[in-house]
Amino acid sequence: MTELCAIALGSNLSSEIGDSEKIVQAAIARLANHPEIEVVKVSRWYRTKAITLPNSAPQPDYINGCAILKTILNPLQLLRALFYIEQIFGRERRERWGARTLDLDLLLYGDRLIDSPELVLPHPRMSDRAFVLLPLAEIAADWIHPVAGISIADLAQNPPDLDLSHPIAIDLVLNS
Numbered sequence: 644m645t646e647l648c649a650i651a652l653g654s655n656l657s658s659e660i661g662d663s664e665k666i667v668q669a670a671i672a673r674l675a676n677h678p679e680i681e682v683v684k685v686s687r688w689y690r691t692k693a694i695t696l697p698n699s700a701p702q703p704d705y706i707n708g709c710a711i712l713k714t715i716l717n718p719l720q721l722l723r724a725l726f727y728i729e730q731i732f733g734r735e736r737r738e739r740w741g742a743r744t745l746d747l748d749l750l751l752y753g754d755r756l757i758d759s760p761e762l763v764l765p766h767p768r769m770s771d772r773a774f775v776l777l778p779l780a781e782i783a784a785d786w787i788h789p790v791a792g793i794s795i796a797d798l799a800q801n802p803p804d805l806d807l808s809h810p811i812a813i814d815l816v817l818n819s
């Protein structure tokens with residue numbers, strides 16, 4: 644059975660294949676080449692200020708975007724396929740909120756709810772993140788978040804990290 648899924652992509656370090664814009668687009672190409680994954684839609688790419696943990700060193704801006712996938716993989720198989728692609732693109736550290744060449748997060752898998760050590764669905768922090776909600780709303784406006792019970796478009800209306808205590812600058816950098 645196939646299922647529609649949403650993923651978030653982020654990069655704020657270059658690698659031997661190029662800068663973050665190249666990396667996220669190459670990651671999409673890699674996903675599209677996977678025999679059990681179809682890339683249905685890709686958002687535009689946004690340059691965003693890095694959200695860091697308190698008292699941590701400043702980080703380069705991120706390139707962020709989202710994609711809708713269709714797959715016959717189950718949620719854990721899909722997560723492992725995402726991990727594999729992160730590794731191909733040179734992600735080494737799994738330090739929490741550390742800078743990275745490629746971060747692939749599984750946001751939504753249909754309306755599935757999962758709470759296991761390896762995988763939590765929907766992604767527990769997606770609703771707090773403008774850098775996820777704004778691109779996701781471009782490609783999945785009517786998708787109902789299965790915990791919030793409202794659409795992604797509605798969640799994106801008031802993205803929490805756009806409030807004054809945590810300013811985030813979002814600039815469009817290119818069209819997909």
Ligand SMILES: Nc1ncnc2c1ncn2[C@@H]1O[C@H](COP(=O)(O)OP(=O)(O)OP(=O)(O)O)[C@@H](O)[C@H]1O
Nearest residue numbers: 737738739740741746748749750761762763766768
């Ligand atoms: N929906 C999910 N998507 C991706 N990883 C998840 C998810 N749910 C749980 N995880 C787990 O989270 C762990 C840490 O992931 P990762 O290193 O990407 O975190 P991070 O990007 O630093 O922070 P954040 O999770 O806040 O984006 C992974 O090992 C993975 O097993």
Ligand SMILES: Nc1nc2c(c(=O)[nH]1)N=C(CO)CN2
Nearest residue numbers: 653691692693694705740774
């Ligand atoms: N702007 C931005 N900030 C972040 C991001 C990200 O993708 N974009 N990812 C993080 C951990 O996943 C932590 N902070």
